Amino acid sequence: MSQPFDADTPNIDAPAIAPLTTDPVPEPFEVKFASRVDRLPPYMFGRINNSLYQKRRAGDDVIDLGMGNPSDPPDPTVIQKLHDAASDPGNHGYSKSNGIANLRKEVASKYNRQYGVRLDPDSEIIACLGSKEGFSHMCLALMGPGDTAMIPSPYFPVHMYGVILASGNVVALDVADPDRFLRNVAYTCEHMAPKPKILIVNYPHNPSSAVIEPDFFVEVVRLAKKYKFMVIHDFAYADVAFDGYQPPSFLSAPGAKDVGVEFTTMSKGYNMAGWRVGFCAGNSEMIRGLGTIKGYYDYGMFQAIQIAAIVALRETEASVEKQSMIYQGRRDVLVSGLRRLGWNLTPPKAGMFVWAEVPEPWKSKMSTMDFAMKLLEEGNVAVSPGSGFGNAGEGYLRMSLVENEQRLRQAVRQIAKCLSTSGAPTSNATT
Ligand SMILES: Cc1ncc(COP(=O)(O)O)c(C=O)c1O
Secondary structure, eight states, rough: OOOOOOOOOOOOOEEEEOSSSOEEEEEEOOOOOHHHTTTOOTTTTTTHHHHHHHHHHHHHEEEEEEOOOOOOOOOHHHHHHHHHHHHHHGGSSSOOTTTTTTHHHHHHHHHHHOOOOOTTTSSSEEESSHHHHHHHHHHHHOOTTOEEEEEEEEEOHHHHHHHHHTOEEEEEOOOSSSSHHHHHHHHHHHHHHOOEEEEEEOOOOOOTOOOOOHHHHHHHHHHHHHEEEEEEEEEETOOOOOTTTTOOOGSTTTTTHHHHHEESSSSSSSSSSSOOEEOOOOEEEEEHHHHHHHHOOOOOOOHHHHHHHHHHHHHHHHHHHHHHHHHHHHHHHHHHHHHHOOOOOOSSSSSSSSEEOOOOTTHSSSSSHHHHHHHHHHHHHEEEGGGGOOGTTTTTTEEEEOSSSSHHHHHHHHHHHHHHHHHOOSOOOOO
């Protein structure tokens, strides 16, 4: 076991040096990044985002189905509570980095109410500055050089790069078919030495919208105990589901707390993405590891936000359900519109995205990135190319349901026009 860092290192006490009589020859100053930054690839959505920005500056009305950034406001009760809490002078100091006790208690009540899961708010729940922050720091708490995480593929970028930034390695497993995914988890554990340390799962999945049934997590727990890996479930889309489907919580599988944690967020279902409120719940040792890192890095969320988040969790369930219905309506509009154009896609049962295969002949003739650029430049519709989520996403587009139904109908018309007027490509002109 490594020793705690000895902070009691001697101070340097240099002797006085004579001042320089001539100025040194100026040389260009070079900023050298740490190797962990050099391991990161160029940002895949940079090209799309640049073009989107230029178009908007030029006054074009681009329909943006790119980022999963909710465009509807939170429930008015929550905004009012934020206003009131922000007016209280007692709420402006540093808060607790693991979240105030009443917020953690409210999360425990929600887990009990919704999933029948009992959690100790003190040791089994921690608040994060959005689940992405919590997830990244959890990777830092658990992973290091030589450690491997199994992640879903295609992947939400932080599932890959949270591990890479923590100096770990990644094995990516196809997420589309849950049974196959589990078989691949077992196979990887049987054949890899040293064995993977972590399994990262994410259902409803971003970007592919894949979903699972509760039995899936029973098997995950069994495998975790057998092969001794820890589990992190990213449950960002817990609150956004359609047609009666209820996304299961990993923590409701028997024994889940022995092996892992689950991240939830108020960004999606509660329309509070900019507020940065997320939670990690489950295994108390893993939570303690995350809390230790967070204690060094942050001072917690603005307290007024935490107080308003309590009200959101306690009083606005109906708004969360209504928001799911709104996404369901948008899903229907987009899926039926694209199907009329001959696109091949499965309507998602949950989440905020339609994952659509690029139609032929474009799929065989150009990269997904070029196809997405074409829709943006010629059709004024921004989408995320699947390749931004790893090679397994090539050939797919992710379209987010953040624009209203009328704008989605318009998007389908613009896509149809852009693809019909430009004609199908005849050669592999764009690489
Ligand atoms: C799968 C997944 N996890 C985490 C996040 C980030 O959520 P938060 O806003 O809580 O950081 C997102 C946001 O798009 C997501 O899609």
